[in-house]
Amino acid sequence: MKDIQVLHKGKVYEGQVGYDHEEFMEITLHETDGFAAGDTAICFDFKRRLTMRVLHVSQSKVIMAPANAEVFHIQARPKKVYEELFGDEQSAVKSFKLNTFATINDDFKTTAVRITDVSQLGIGFEINDFSIKMHHVYNSMIICDDECIYPKLIVRYAHILEKTIRYGAELHSISQKDLNILRYYIVTQQFNQLMHA
Template structure:
């Protein structure tokens, strides 16, 4: 294991790199770090220095991702107007495959859906139901392994496919805790090659 130092909240912590990939790094620290998910840190050794953000931790272990990673661009966009959504067709954003189940709800009606992917613009999901309304806010529940997250989504796009209907929804509101769970889930799925 390579030794590494981590600067966090003005304090330097000693540790080692247990795993390093392009989008994820696992650190084994000498002492537990009192962290908050999403906080910025500076990781450095004698050859390099890299700005990272904390995804998750347990005891002396921390999972961090590069600060410039696309998963940190995924966020709620409640102030967007329809004009903001008219993007240049040549703009491409990195998309992460999900393939997880969840629900969307309005009033007293709940529909089971399959969330297929996510990018900085929001979630893509599929369902065999035409009753999902465009430009409408839905409460959702998304299963991320053993945990669930509960963002509010606004459906902005629909595409009728051969066997299903694909919807695109932007994130209207999500708690910081759920956003950290989602980011960790995405990074872990990419690491596992799922």
């Protein structure tokens, strides 16, 4: 393991790098109490200095990603106009492939869906059902490993595929805690896909 120092809120922590990849870094620390998901820290050794953000904190480890990582662009955008997000001059947006289950709720009807991808524009899901209403706010529950998150989604488009229908929904609202869980889940799933490729 490589030694690294972490500058966080004016205090320097000594740590060891367990895993180092361009998408995220796992650092073992003797003390993690002061860290919280979303915090910014500077990680440095004799070769480099990186501005990172905390994705996940456990008793002895902190998982961080570069502060400018695409995963931090995923957030609720309730005040954005739909056309601003999907305009003609839009730049390429990185999409993270997922394969997890969720439910969307409308009044008294709960529908099971499969989440296929997430990007800063929103969440893609598939279902064999035409009853999903466009431009409608749905309560949802998304399974992220052994935790569930509860964002509100607005369905913006539908695309009929050969065997299913793919819907695109923007994140209307999500709590900061749920957003941190989602970001950590995305990064761990990308890591798992990389390891099994």
